[in-house]
Amino acid sequence: MISPLSYVTPTPSSPWGTYLAQIEAVEPHLGELARWIETLRRPKRSLVVDVPIELDDGRLAHFEGYRVQHNLARGPGKGGVRFHPDVNLEEVMALAAWMTVKSAALNLPYGGAKGGIRVDPKTLSMKELERLTRRYTSEIGIVIGPNHDIPAPDVNTNAQVMAWMMDTYSMNVGATTTGVVTGKPVPLGGSRGRVKATGRGVFVVGRETARHLGMEISGARVAIQGFGNVGSAAAEMFAAAGAKVIAVQDHAGTVFAGDGLDVAALAAHVRATGSVADFARAEPLGREEFWALPCEFLVPAALEGQLNPARAAQVRARVVLEGANGPTTPEADAILAERGILVVPDVMANAGGVTVSYFEWVQNFSSFFWTEEEINARLDHIMAGAFQQVWETHERMRLPLRTAAFVLACTRVLQAHADRGLYP
Ligand code: GLU
Secondary structure (H helix, E strand, C coil), X not given: XXXXXXXXXXXXXXXXXXXXXXXXXXXXXXXXXXXXXXXXXXXXXXXXXXEEEECCCXXXXXXXXXXXXXXXXXXXXXXXXXXXXXXXXXXXXXXXXXXXHHHHHCCCCCCEEEEEEECCHHHCCXXXXXXXXXXXXXXXXXXXXXXCEEEEECCCCCHHHHHHXXXXXXXXXXXXXXXXXXXXXHXXXXXXXXXXXXXXXXXXXHHHHHHHHCCCCCCCEEEEECCXXXXXXXXHHHHHCCCEEEEEEECCEEEECXXXXXXXXXXXXXXXXXXXCCCCCCEECCCCHHXXXXXXXXXXXXXXXXXXXXXXXXXXXXXXECCCCCCECHHHHXXXXXXXXXXXXXXXXXXXXXXXXXXXXXXXXXXXXXXXXXXXXXXXXXXXXXXXXXXXXXXXXXXXXXXHHHHHHHHHHHHHHHHHXXXX
16 A cells, blocks of 8 residues: 555555555545545644653653644544554544544534544553643644544543543633533533444444345344443444344453343443453353354444454354444455445444534533433434435445445545635
């Protein structure tokens, strides 16, 4: 995979390499707007910061932090902040680019951005985590803001981290600025329904897919990789709709129950032990066996690149529903297509989180808050509507769902560039 940029060296299956392959697939379908496509292969702005903190024992530690604004043509940057030991510039660039596509696919008035710190947060105390978050927020303070770029939770960040970010930014500018981040605690201007919004969106898109395929949700078998914020909420919603969550895999193990796992009991086990491993009311399963389980929905809801070619050749699901960002490599995508397995792309399937982030941001500007019923109904309405558009494009242009979503989204982004023009 050749990148036009000197500062990253992606491979065909690395995150930025995966994104570039997806952009290549969309290029022939953009008509005159293809003139602008190079914009999408170059993040608008990438900030790399040093984040020094004092550890509890008095030593100093330095961490690498990032904030990438991939595209701002349709509105301010929007996207999460990830704390993970594998975070690097290339990954954050790809995650930011997928936010550009996701916001545009859902027609939310945002560009795409993402941030992260290269750290294993499990090795830090709460106080250290707070110092890390606050220093990082100060360092990226020159590019974020409610009208510039609005961070949110992602892998290993949560409402508490957002509260620290909001406070740090607010103290630095001298005014409480709730709209600078989304995914805050509800008493600090967070939105009802935000915590489970990504998982809820995965379910809504799964339900709409089933409707278009003439499948029933009730009784459908669901296998989920990842039981964090996204995977656990999706499991809960599928189970509540009568589906059977037959398997869950996380970093430490895989559990299986042919009649369906007790999702609430599994969530309690994970809260107590930190992982799904050793859950008593299920059988353990091998890591690779997970991918070959016969099921209706396979939901990768962990990290990028998990569905590789070897695993794609084993998949026996009817539908792959991407809860994670970038879980399927381009080669695996091609294998799944050839095998007749429908892939519902991340930029559609996991967009519930950013959609409720949008609601949170709007509520912060108006200082008027909606009920959980209003939030969930609007989420359902926006996601089902966007899915319908993607599905129609998929059928009319005979394109994979991913390419159809990218055609719709990239057309909106590049049309904004064409209408705005270059300045100065
Ligand atoms: N991190 C989430 C995502 O990947 C949510 C981003 C947001 O709410 O801004 O979509």
